[in-house]
Amino acid sequence: MQPFTERQIEIMEAATQRIDAHGIQTLTIKNLAADLGLSEPALYRHFENKNAILLGLLNYFSAEMVARLADVRSLSYGSSAEELRAVFDSQLRAFTAKPSVVSVIFAENIFHYDKRLSAKVADIMDVMQGHVTDNIKTGQAAGEYSKLLSPATLTTIVVGSMRLAVLKWKVSGNRANLVKDGRTVLDGVLKMLSTNN
Amino acid sequence: MQPFTERQIEIMEAATQRIDAHGIQTLTIKNLAADLGLSEPALYRHFENKNAILLGLLNYFSAEMVARLADVRSLSYGSSAEELRAVFDSQLRAFTAKPSVVSVIFAENIFHYDKRLSAKVADIMDVMQGHVTDNIKTGQAAGEYSKLLSPATLTTIVVGSMRLAVLKWKVSGNRANLVKDGRTVLDGVLKMLSTNN
DNA sequence: GCAAAGTTAGTTATCGTTTACTAACGCTGC
DNA sequence: GCAGCGTTAGTAAACGATAACTAACTTTGC
Numbered sequence: 001m002q003p004f005t006e007r008q009i010e011i012m013e014a015a016t017q018r019i020d021a022h023g024i025q026t027l028t029i030k031n032l033a034a035d036l037g038l039s040e041p042a043l044y045r046h047f048e049n050k051n052a053i054l055l056g057l058l059n060y061f062s063a064e065m066v067a068r069l070a071d072v073r074s075l076s077y078g079s080s081a082e083e084l085r086a087v088f089d090s091q092l093r094a095f096t097a098k099p100s101v102v103s104v105i106f107a108e109n110i111f112h113y114d115k116r117l118s119a120k121v122a123d124i125m126d127v128m129q130g131h132v133t134d135n136i137k138t139g140q141a142a143g144e145y146s147k148l149l150s151p152a153t154l155t156t157i158v159v160g161s162m163r164l165a166v167l168k169w170k171v172s173g174n175r176a177n178l179v180k181d182g183r184t185v186l187d188g189v190l191k192m193l194s195t196n197n
Numbered sequence: 198m199q200p201f202t203e204r205q206i207e208i209m210e211a212a213t214q215r216i217d218a219h220g221i222q223t224l225t226i227k228n229l230a231a232d233l234g235l236s237e238p239a240l241y242r243h244f245e246n247k248n249a250i251l252l253g254l255l256n257y258f259s260a261e262m263v264a265r266l267a268d269v270r271s272l273s274y275g276s277s278a279e280e281l282r283a284v285f286d287s288q289l290r291a292f293t294a295k296p297s298v299v300s301v302i303f304a305e306n307i308f309h310y311d312k313r314l315s316a317k318v319a320d321i322m323d324v325m326q327g328h329v330t331d332n333i334k335t336g337q338a339a340g341e342y343s344k345l346l347s348p349a350t351l352t353t354i355v356v357g358s359m360r361l362a363v364l365k366w367k368v369s370g371n372r373a374n375l376v377k378d379g380r381t382v383l384d385g386v387l388k389m390l391s392t393n394n
Numbered sequence: 395g396c397a398a399a400g401t402t403a404g405t406t407a408t409c410g411t412t413t414a415c416t417a418a419c420g421c422t423g424c
Numbered sequence: 425g426c427a428g429c430g431t432t433a434g435t436a437a438a439c440g441a442t443a444a445c446t447a448a449c450t451t452t453g454c
Binding site for chain 2: 022023024025026103106107108109110111112113114122125146148149153154156157159160161162163164165167168170171184185188189191192193
């Protein structure tokens with residue numbers, strides 16, 4: 001989307017960390033300014049209002065994710081399963097590097113009071129599901145995945161399983177190894193889905 | 198837990214519906230009182246404070262769910278798969294009957310600002326996972342389910358898939374048929390998990 | 395020397411909650 | 425059979441705290 005200034009990125013990351021650590025209810029301009037060691041009006045030098053910070057941060061993380069996944073998928077893989085592993089590996093590594101992002105990306109409900117914000121979150125979810133559905137269709141066409149279930153149902157199973165793995169990691173206080181645990185779940189799904197087990 | 202008065206239940210259901218429709222950010226005493234056609238202080242005749250309303254509603258729905266699922270599982274079934282279908286059938290029917298409850302039961306993040314509230318939501322999630330893990334262990338022991346994957350991984354897959362099915366229904370504005378769509382996903386998982394396909 | 399980025403000191407609106415009061419009801423005991 | 429009394433559930437008005445935001449001034453770096 002837009003190119004953000006350094007200060008804007010600082011503000012958006014501080015907002016994300018606050019939402020992650022203490023919930024959106026505590027995301028006030030006062031708290032956010034204090035987190036950054038700034039006065040409240042200083043924030044308004046960089047964003048028009050509080051909502052613009054939230055919309056900005058969703059656009060910021062969404063753009064990063066779209067670009068990164070496009071990158072991952074532009075490579076060539078020996079099999080559909082291999083590509084799917086690469087996609088989730090990239091995603092789970094990104095979450096591990098910036099755990100607080102998860103609290104904002106997986107947050108259909110906390111932005112429910114604003115159409116634009118909740119639409120953006122739904123949009124991010126659709127991007128991931130799109131990648132998975134593509135992968136499943138290709139894998140089924142190649143005879144690598146079982147055709148017992150429809151791509152739609154399989155997408156729900158794959159994405160749902162991975163989302164819950166992430167949620168469990170979050171509930172554990174990010175103490176678990178998300179890349180490893182997520183890989184175990186994905187391998188499990190692939191094992192059941194594969195035609196040559 | 199406690200037996201709630203009729204008025205308390207009215208208040209808790211109004212709060213749940215508001216969270217569902219407009220997000221927790223708009224759950225103020227003023228809005229809630231207006232929804233009920235009452236004055237603000239009237240609410241304090243029935244709950245000590247705003248937090249008690251939220252804690253009360255989580256306890257209220259959690260108790261209903263625990264009792265209902267215990268009931269479902271007290272019956273006897275021809276197979277583990279049949280029992281699992283009955284558990285989720287009951288759960289999805291309950292969600293369909295009271296769609297707003299989902300927004301509050303699936304809300305690890307919106308209660309993040311309060312330990313007691315988020316612990317209660319985590320607790321509710323554990324109850325469901327416990328039922329599923331039990332079922333999977335029994336099904337594996339009976340040779341009905343594949344032993345290729347651990348009960349923990351299979352639980353993540355089953356519960357994760359069903360949660361995403363519910364979330365999709367919610368995002369669709371509850372327009373879809375949750376009982377039917379959820380059943381499709383569960384049947385899909387069971388098909389892959391079953392030893393005699 | 396000036397634009398960008400910060401400050402102090404306010405604004406108005408709304409938050410959760412309390413105070414003080416009342417109408418309606420059910421139980422006593424004579 | 426009803427006066428006296430306590431309880432329940434409501435109200436209007438106001439509380440202090442805090443929300444998002446702004447006007448006006450100062451500092452800073454090229």
